[in-house]
Amino acid sequence: MIEVISSDLHGRIAKLSLPKGDVITPTLLPVIDPKENIIPPQDMINKFGFNFVITSAYLYYKRFGMPSNSDDIHKTLNFDGNIMMDSGAYQVLVYGDVDIDPIQSLTIQTNLKTDVGVILDVPTPPTDAYTQAKEKIVETIKRVEGSLTYIETHPEIIWTLPIQGGKNIHLLREYIQTIKQKDLIKAFNFHALGSVAPIMSQYDFTSLFSMIKTAREMLPHNIPFHLFGAGHPMIFPFVVALGSDTFDSAAYILYAKEDRYMTTSGTYHLSELIEFPCSCEICSKWTPKELLELDKETRTRNIAIHNLYVSQAEIKNIKVSINDGNLWELLERRAKSHPSLFKAFKYIIDEHKGSFLEYGTPVTKQIGLKVYDEDSFYRPEYTRARTQLYKTFQPKNSNLVILISSGQKNPTEFLYSRQDLKKLILSLSDKYDFAFLVPFIGLLPIELVETFPFSQYVFSSIISEEMLNSLWFEVSTFISKMKYNQHIICPIGNEEEAEEMAAYIQLKLKNSDIPFKYDSISDL
Numbered sequence: 001m002i003e004v005i006s007s008d009l010h011g012r013i014a015k016l017s018l019p020k021g022d023v024i025t026p027t028l029l030p031v032i033d034p035k036e037n038i039i040p041p042q043d044m045i046n047k048f049g050f051n052f053v054i055t056s057a058y059l060y061y062k063r064f065g066m067p068s069n070s071d072d073i074h075k076t077l078n079f080d081g082n083i084m085m086d087s088g089a090y091q092v093l094v095y096g097d098v099d100i101d102p103i104q105s106l107t108i109q110t111n112l113k114t115d116v117g118v119i120l121d122v123p124t125p126p127t128d129a130y131t132q133a134k135e136k137i138v139e140t141i142k143r144v145e146g147s148l149t150y151i152e153t154h155p156e157i158i159w160t161l162p163i164q165g166g167k168n169i170h171l172l173r174e175y176i177q178t179i180k181q182k183d184l185i186k187a188f189n190f191h192a193l194g195s196v197a198p199i200m201s202q203y204d205f206t207s208l209f210s211m212i213k214t215a216r217e218m219l220p221h222n223i224p225f226h227l228f229g230a231g232h233p234m235i236f237p238f239v240v241a242l243g244s245d246t247f248d249s250a251a252y253i254l255y256a257k258e259d260r261y262m263t264t265s266g267t268y269h270l271s272e273l274i275e276f277p278c279s280c281e282i283c284s285k286w287t288p289k290e291l292l293e294l295d296k297e298t299r300t301r302n303i304a305i306h307n308l309y310v311s312q313a314e315i316k317n318i319k320v321s322i323n324d325g326n327l328w329e330l331l332e333r334r335a336k337s338h339p340s341l342f343k344a345f346k347y348i349i350d351e352h353k354g355s356f357l358e359y360g361t362p363v364t365k366q367i368g369l370k371v372y373d374e375d376s377f378y379r380p381e382y383t384r385a386r387t388q389l390y391k392t393f394q395p396k397n398s399n400l401v402i403l404i405s406s407g408q409k410n411p412t413e414f415l416y417s418r419q420d421l422k423k424l425i426l427s428l429s430d431k432y433d434f435a436f437l438v439p440f441i442g443l444l445p446i447e448l449v450e451t452f453p454f455s456q457y458v459f460s461s462i463i464s465e466e467m468l469n470s471l472w473f474e475v476s477t478f479i480s481k482m483k484y485n486q487h488i489i490c491p492i493g494n495e496e497e498a499e500e501m502a503a504y505i506q507l508k509l510k511n512s513d514i515p516f517k518y519d520s521i522s523d524l
């Protein structure tokens with residue numbers, strides 16, 4: 001059902017085979033009301049290119065009553081693309097309860113011939129106490145079990161397993177473990193993480209990212225992973241990088257109703273804008289002042305259209321980044337959009353040191369990596385390469401290693417520009433091992449300087465205390481793994497910060513038990 005075309009971090013461009021045509025992930029499913037829509041649903045395909053939308057089985061029931069088998073949600077909406085139906089759990093999350101039972105919810109969905117259906121689960125909002133949340137996950141598991149016979153008799157629908165537990169990671173884990181132990185997972189061809197909307201509206205991105213990461217780690221990758229209620233385009237690159245293939249949002253219309261205009265770095269109230277920082281059909285035609293003077297409905301429609309364009313543009317941007325292999329760099333840029341997002345990005349880096357994100361990151365890339373600051377130290381290309389280096393590198397000369405400090409300069413470029421030093425190093429390489437001190441890599445044996453990801457990068461930055469700390473951590477790891485008897489530090493060339501880095505490492509070596517000397521390369 002899901003065929004991966006290319007991937008980077010946990011993000012993947014993939015072909016989802018659905019009943020009403022293939023969908024390329026990552027994609028947003030705009031939320032459609034079963035009855036009242038300010039934008040005609042078919043425009044989601046024709047105008048914006050969204051061939052997969054979501055609507056609510058429960059809202060359909062409230063607007064039209066119980067559907068019969070002759071009904072069809074595609075006809076009701078006048079939409080010929082793929083439709084996912086939410087069971088009513090969102091209303092439970094927001095209002096506390098709904099007046100249908102799980103089997104009625106499934107019957108509404110099958111009678112309406114939804115393409116992707118969801119069982120009626122019990123969400124666990126962040127306000128729940130532990131015991132309350134625990135009762136709810138037990139109830140959801142009971143409902144999963146109770147729905148099995150029904151969904152097995154309706155294989156024409158792709159059924160979604162809701163993932164509950166909320167921001168309580170312990171409960172989230174327990175829920176997924178129980179589902180796996182009871183072998184319930186096999187009945188479902190879609191997985192969807194719920195209870196996200198209130199966390200998102202509180203800007204608690206750290207909890208959100210932790211939930212997605214936990215679920216993504218524990219669930220099989222051959223099943224598409226959906227995120228219920230992903231809100232704002234500002235967070236799209238993050239939810240994709242952590243493993244969400246699809247996500248839905250009503251934010252485009254909810255924001256528009258309050259005159260809120262989305263950008264990839266935040267939201268403006270229409271009255272705050274002197275210009276539109278966008279060139280979609282709405283923003284090219286109107287000024288903020290002109291939009292404010294329109295009647296409420298036209299204004300709402302126009303802002304909603306812009307909000308959809310900006311959402312789709314960000315998804316395309318993410319796809320380009322995945323294809324180019326620089327999704328990490330998009331995260332680094334987008335993390336600066338909001339302090340809460342920056343904090344959550346730091347959480348991803350600190351908590352996991354990049355290894356979680358190695359999963360879909362190609363082993364080699366045709367691009368140069370852009371290195372900005374200490375955050376780049378833990379991009380997955382480097383964490384993986386360092387792990388591999390520590391595991392497999394065999395020193396040629398077990399006695400002595402020369403630690404060359406060339407400052408900010410890329411070792412490949414340095415050796416190319418200083419043929420005299422290259423010749424000197426080569427003439428000494430029978431006697432000694434050589435390794436470069438590289439600010440965001442650690443120690444790089446000279447044999448590996450021309451291999452990916454070490455050879456192709458662009459770095460130009462102030463070498464911060466944090467970067468030096470991380471450098472020392474990697475240097476000491478390298479030294480302890482390689483077990484050389486002696487270490488000689490040699491700053492070479494006249495490169496910026498070569499001396500500073502060498503002096504810092506010298507100081508650290510002095511404070512440890514590691515034997516070393518400080519020398520000039522010409523005296524070796």
Ligand SMILES: [Zn+2]
Nearest residue numbers: 278280283306
């Ligand atoms: Zn626009």
